[in-house]
Amino acid sequence: MGADWARAHRDDTRFDGTRLRGTAVAAALAGAGAGAWVVHAAPAVTTYGAARNRLLPGLAGRGRCDHVALTFDDGPDPTSTPAFLDLLGELDVRATFFVLGEMLARAPELGRTMVEAGHELAVHGWDHRPMILRGPASTHRHLRQTRDLIREVTGVVPRWARPPNGIASTGFMFAARRLHLRPVLWTGWGKDWTADATPRTVLDTLAPRLRPGATLLLHDSDHTSAPGAWRSALGALPEIYARCVDAGLKIGPLSEHGLL
C-alpha cells in the first residue's frame, strides 16, 4: 500500500488554509534575522503533504489499513461542538478533538461532556498563533498548559499534539517529546474553513484522501475559520461515515488507529 499511498499524494502540495499566516511566518523569519529563530524553525515539518506523507507516515497520521482516524481542530466551541457530538453519537463514532487551551478554559463542562461521550481530547496549543513564531520556552509552556488543563478538566492525560497550521517547528517537536505528546498531523482535509465551503466541497476535497489508514482533519469550530464554516464539515460527516462503511473501514479516534 505504500506505493499506492505515495502515488496518491504525489500531487498533494497544498498548504494549510492559512496562507496569510504562512506569509507572516516567512516575514518574521526574514525580519528577525536572529540565528535563534532559524534554529527554532528548521528543520520545520510543515503541512506540505507529499513529502511528509511519504517520508514520515506516522507523523502524517497513517495507521491501520482497516481504519480511518477522525480528528477535529480548534474547539471546543459551545456554538458548534455540541452539534458534532450529537451527530457522532447518532453514528456511534468516536473521534479525537485537538483543542485550544483558551477554548477549553472557557468551556470546561463541554470538554468533560466530550470525554464522557468517549471522545479523545488532544493538544492543539493554548491559542492558534503559529508555534514557529514562538521561542522554544514559550512553545513548551503553551503545550504544557494545554496538556495540564485537559488533564485537570477531564481527568485524562492527552496523548497527541498537533501544532496550529500543522507547522511542526523544531521547538514544537522537542516540547512535545518532553511532554510525552506524540505529534500527529493529517493525511487528508476537507478545506472546511473557507467561507464558500459546503458539505459537497468538503466531501469532494476529502474523497481522494479517504483511504485505508488515513487521518482526516475537520474543524468543529470556526474560531480560526470563516464564520459558520463548521457547518460544511458537519454536513459532510454522514457521507464520510457512509463511504468508510462501504469501503469496509472502521472510523474512530487516534487511539484506535494503530499509528505507524
Ligand SMILES: [Zn+2]
Ligand atoms: Zn487549528
